[in-house]
Amino acid sequence: MLQNSELIQLAIVDDHPVVIEGLQRLLGSKDYLNVAGTFTSGNEFLLYLKTNRTDIVLLDISLPDSNGMELCKEIKKRSPGTCVLALSNHSERSIIMQMLQNGASGYLLKNASADELLNCINEALNGQITFSNEIKQIIARPSAHELKEVPQLTRREKEILALISDGMTTPQIAEKLNLSQLTIETHRRNLLQKFEVNNVAALIKVAVQQGLV
Template sequence: MLQKKTDIAVVIVEDHSIVVEGLCSILQNAEGIRISGTFMDGGSALAFLDANAVDVVLLDISLPEMSGIEVCKAIKAKHPDTRVIALTNHTEKSVIREMLENGADGYLLKNTSKKDLISAIFQVLDNQFTMNSEVQKILFAPSAKSTDVPRLTKREKEILQLVSEGATTAAIAAQLFVSPQTVETHRRNLMQKFKVNNSSALVRKAIAQQIIQ
């Protein structure tokens, strides 16, 4: 169980002052919690964490300069014991997954109740992952297939998979026993079908549409 602690040091990273004021109002009246600082951007928060011990960071995802996902990754790389709770309005499954993959200890929506917010702070310090039931439903719901998913030939699927694995045109050609020109033709056709301009965007969109893993 979580050991009793006089003050849990909490930092808020949020670029909307009205949200910051609301969070401060809630947490200032919560027993055992101390607000160590509030920051409008990730860079300032990271500089503060380098000089101060912080227990929990409440982190928005939409921030200027660095996204909350990047900030979370940086916090976990340098301060692995600091707990990070995403506090956001983002409900896209891909965003939730990316935040969790980068080390977030919890994911809450901004409509979270005062009671649940305070409870979440104590839960993550007790090594429990926390998220809203609404977020759970989004994360674990079967993904609906998008109506604009392009139809691919078997060969296009093979090439797309190899592109996603970082294979070069020459390597793909050798593996599939076709010419490099044929590979490039398929690659161009794939980019047209997915309406993107480069291979990186092609792979990202194919993953988002669950065509490749």
């Protein structure tokens, strides 16, 4: 926990100089913040992090030398006390959720207002998970698989779905259930159709998401 007299040490990782310049101008005017370093690559920042305290980092998702999601995980591994705020143009729900899963304290779009940015910085430093307003709306919208109704499966289809998810092949399932391979293939096709997917990998993924396996 920072003492009141200590300046918050903030870093910016973004490969666009104009973004860095704008953030420095905005944040540099705050007497409780010190923009301690700016970096255009992930590796540069990781080297800096070895020997310098960083309370919070504003991290772009797309960098020339690294994936921001993996970089977030590495930052939290090396310095668990550093808050990571994603600052990105990417608004895909899956990317937002992956960043949170990798340890980010929040996510903002680059079109967020100055007030939103400062509010998110303060909330992250206070231990909260924080988002810009547009990201809050994206997270509140259910994903496509959540909107779909769970397919109605027969007892046999549920049984075969469970065996498919266990990695069993059509011949193995046929032998286990004492059914013909043609019957198993028919059930497999019906499952793909009911779940509206094209392959077994997608079938298992959706079935897991809907709590069926």
